[in-house]
Amino acid sequence: RAAAILFALLSAALITAFFADSRFFHWAFARHHNPLSWYIRPLLLIPVMLAAWWRSWGALMAAIFVLLTSMGWFPAPTVADDHVRQFLADEVAFLRSGWTWTKTGYTLTVSAFFALLVGAAWHHHWRGIAAILTAAACGKIIFSLLGSGVAATAIILPALIGLAICFAVAWRIHKTR
Numbered sequence: 096r097a098a099a100i101l102f103a104l105l106s107a108a109l110i111t112a113f114f115a116d117s118r119f120f121h122w123a124f125a126r127h128h129n130p131l132s133w134y135i136r137p138l139l140l141i142p143v144m145l146a147a148w149w150r151s152w153g154a155l156m157a158a159i160f161v162l163l164t165s166m167g168w169f170p171a172p173t174v175a176d177d178h179v180r181q182f183l184a185d186e187v188a189f190l191r192s193g194w195t196w197t198k199t200g201y202t203l204t205v206s207a208f209f210a211l212l213v214g215a216a217w218h219h220h221w222r223g224i225a226a227i228l229t230a231a232a233c234g235k236i237i238f239s240l241l242g243s244g245v246a247a248t249a250i251i252l253p254a255l256i257g258l259a260i261c262f263a264v265a266w267r268i269h270k271t272r
Contacts, residue, residue, distance in 0.1 A: 098153030102160045109163050127192035128179055129169035136165050137257020141264050147216035148268055219267035232258040
């Protein structure tokens, strides 16, 4: 229980720092231009699923904290892809803008995704996990295309590869049960 509380507090502190300190915000987004960041983030749903499958609150909160920190793991590229640069500029503008119905809906959707994914894994519902992962990947792609147009095509391959790998791991977990 102590580990769960610690990682929940660390996650809250990280999110607060991310939005309260513009230098930290821009530091993280500069590193998020690295393509490795885009490919690793969907894979970090695997520890979230595993922790929930094993019903470990400490591991679950640690996995969420690791996912939150992953934007800053890789060095900023010397030259970023034009689509990546434009997409992230749009994402920064979206995150830095005031609260709108769209942002509120997006925030609630992301929160619901995590709650549903954790719930499905916690209760060992393979089909639920598969449906939630599929809906999230498709939703991320569609929302991104609507918000950033052609620049959002940069997320399609990482999202689909991440989805396929998460499926494979979830299927394997399901079969070992």
